[in-house]
Amino acid sequence: MNKLTKAQTELWEMDELAKGTSPIHGLHPLAKLAVTVFYIFTVVSFPKYDLSGLMILVLYPVILYQIADIPVSTCFYKLRLVLPLVCAVGLVNPFLDRKILLYIGTVPITGGLVSMATLMLKGVFSLMASFLLIATTPIDQICAALGKLHVPQVLTTLLLLTYRYIGLMIREVAVMSESYALRAPGQKGIHFSAWGSFLGQLLLRSMDRAEELYSSMLLRGFRGEFYYVGLPKARGKDWLFFLGSLLLFLAARNTNLPELLGSLFMR
Amino acid sequence: MLEFRNVSFSYEPGTPVLDNLSFHIRKGETVGLIGANGAGKSTIMKLMLGLLPAQGEILVDGMPVTKQNLSVIRQKIGFVLQDSDNQMFMPTVYEDMIFGPRNYGLTREEADARVERVLKELGLESLKHRHNHKISGGEKRMAAIATILAMEPEMIVMDEPSTALDPVNRRRVISTINSRKETKLIASHDLDMILDTCQRVILLNHGRIVADGEAETILRDRALLEANRMELPFCLQGWKGR
Ligand SMILES: Nc1ncnc2c1ncn2[C@@H]1O[C@H](COP(=O)(O)OP(=O)(O)OP(=O)(O)O)[C@@H](O)[C@H]1O
Numbered sequence: 132m133n134k135l136t137k138a139q140t141e142l143w144e145m146d147e148l149a150k151g152t153s154p155i156h157g158l159h160p161l162a163k164l165a166v167t168v169f170y171i172f173t174v175v176s177f178p179k180y181d182l183s184g185l186m187i188l189v190l191y192p193v194i195l196y197q198i199a200d201i202p203v204s205t206c207f208y209k210l211r212l213v214l215p216l217v218c219a220v221g222l223v224n225p226f227l228d229r230k231i232l233l234y235i236g237t238v239p240i241t242g243g244l245v246s247m248a249t250l251m252l253k254g255v256f257s258l259m260a261s262f263l264l265i266a267t268t269p270i271d272q273i274c275a276a277l278g279k280l281h282v283p284q285v286l287t288t289l290l291l292l293t294y295r296y297i298g299l300m301i302r303e304v305a306v307m308s309e310s311y312a313l314r315a316p317g318q319k320g321i322h323f324s325a326w327g328s329f330l331g332q333l334l335l336r337s338m339d340r341a342e343e344l345y346s347s348m349l350l351r352g353f354r355g356e357f358y359y360v361g362l363p364k365a366r367g368k369d370w371l372f373f374l375g376s377l378l379l380f381l382a383a384r385n386t387n388l389p390e391l392l393g394s395l396f397m398r
Numbered sequence: 399m400l401e402f403r404n405v406s407f408s409y410e411p412g413t414p415v416l417d418n419l420s421f422h423i424r425k426g427e428t429v430g431l432i433g434a435n436g437a438g439k440s441t442i443m444k445l446m447l448g449l450l451p452a453q454g455e456i457l458v459d460g461m462p463v464t465k466q467n468l469s470v471i472r473q474k475i476g477f478v479l480q481d482s483d484n485q486m487f488m489p490t491v492y493e494d495m496i497f498g499p500r501n502y503g504l505t506r507e508e509a510d511a512r513v514e515r516v517l518k519e520l521g522l523e524s525l526k527h528r529h530n531h532k533i534s535g536g537e538k539r540m541a542a543i544a545t546i547l548a549m550e551p552e553m554i555v556m557d558e559p560s561t562a563l564d565p566v567n568r569r570r571v572i573s574t575i576n577s578r579k580e581t582k583l584i585a586s587h588d589l590d591m592i593l594d595t596c597q598r599v600i601l602l603n604h605g606r607i608v609a610d611g612e613a614e615t616i617l618r619d620r621a622l623l624e625a626n627r628m629e630l631p632f633c634l635q636g637w638k639g640r
């Protein structure tokens with residue numbers, strides 16, 4: 132299987148994942164969306180040196196991945212291209228912030244190091260939570276939930292189309308590079324003299340396709356609303372999940388749980 | 399049901415694709431639209447659905463194709479695109495089939511019942527939960543037809559419905575077309591299918607109507623067909639097989 136077919140398959144696998152039957156999959160999309168957003172807010176709001184406080188929040192994704200029966204490794208594997216970027220964000224901190232916060236043995240730990248670690252963890256945690264949402268909720272349901280939150284239709288439709296558009300682009304690249312390879316035997320990849328026309332063609336072709344696809348949605352009555360999703364009514368467990376998570380995040384944010392636990396044992 | 403009055407259209411200024419076209423299709427008629435590649439068949443279909451802006455007047459069920467009427471018109475006309483890849487956008491065949499009915503306000507149960515009925519009619523029960531990206535070209539074509547039938551339109555417009563189909567599925571499509579009471583417009587190069595399904599044929603050449611009349615008459619006219627880059631249907635060529 133070549134790289135592109137694989138990329139295609141991976142995207143479809145997301146649809147598959149989202150169709151699971153775990154308790155997490157069964158939760159109301161709106162509850163999951165709200166909790167995810169709230170989780171990311173909590174994570175991001177931690178002060179830059181509060182590494183130990185932030186750590187405890189890893190529990191949310193780890194536990195939910197367990198319940199949803201999705202290996203955490205899947206997330207890291209699928210996000211392997213994005214993760215390094217997210218981590219790279221904090222890389223300059225150690226050079227900018229050389230204030231020494233503490234010593235481990237004789238090794239000085241600077242503020243920059245700690246804030247770099249905090250920043251990286253924030254990125255990784257947020258990604259894990261977002262991935263969990265996508266992996267347990269079909270994209271149309273997410274859009275419908277966003278609609279319920281009064282996110283403008285333009286944005287929800289855009290999100291939905293982008294999602295479908297990526298699939299189209301990948302398919303188009305796959306088809307084009309296959310037909311290229313068939314007529315250019317023995318070449319590895321695409322010769323750079325052909326890049327320009329290849330990219331131009333790709334753009335035109337996938338735009339054409341996206342347009343036809345969008346008309347096909349319009350022809351079947353799509354007007355930017357997600358009637359066809361039919362969001363269920365929120366039940367007790369959805370509220371429980373939502374309020375429970377909310378309380379836990381607030382607690383984690385406002386008390387330093389690791390410190391608290393530590394102090395219990397130290398006494 | 400459908401009327402074109404002096405309709406012209408061009409994608410690029412200076413190169414007209416349709417040139418002052420007029421025709422009228424009555425309710426319940428089944429009309430074949432034939433013509434060489436690039437004659438303008440797909441363009442005509444996109445115009446009546448308001449996917450392209452026309453010059454001149456197009457009436458669907460007495461309503462002009464204008465922005466305000468689009469939603470009603472699109473509910474009346476079901477359009478099977480020439481390229482099924484662009485028609486199917488949901489993950490599975492089933493989800494694609496309920497998309498239209500749900501948008502038009504049916505409950506999930508009502509939509510489900512329709513899906514079952516159409517799948518049975520087309521003999522496609524096994525495709526229901528298959529993934530759109532994992533089915534073959536012909537299966538996708540059948541599924542695309544199914545999504546349109548599930549919308550129960552008043553008029554069915556099909557752009558090359560029989561390409562990519564094996565003989566059994568091609569027969570199924572033909573018998574489905576024949577058993578339906580709706581108004582139908584079918585563009586195809588498969589003249590045998592046109593002969594089997596349509597009473598009337600419109601022959602296009604470079605965006606103009608060259609002939610419009612009884613299917614039997616036009617499809618038997620070897621000289622007319624050959625002048626327009628076509629051949630007699632196989633069944634009329636007297637070809638008996640070896
Ligand atoms: N998007 C476009 N931009 C510019 N010209 C176009 C576009 N689409 C079609 N055309 C031109 O319009 C003419 C009619 O195209 P159309 O697709 O309607 O033909 P058709 O009868 O459906 O042909 P086919 O049998 O090959 O499907 C062709 O000459 C084609 O080159």
Ligand SMILES: [Mg+2]
Pocket residue numbers: 439440441480557
């Ligand atoms: Mg065409």
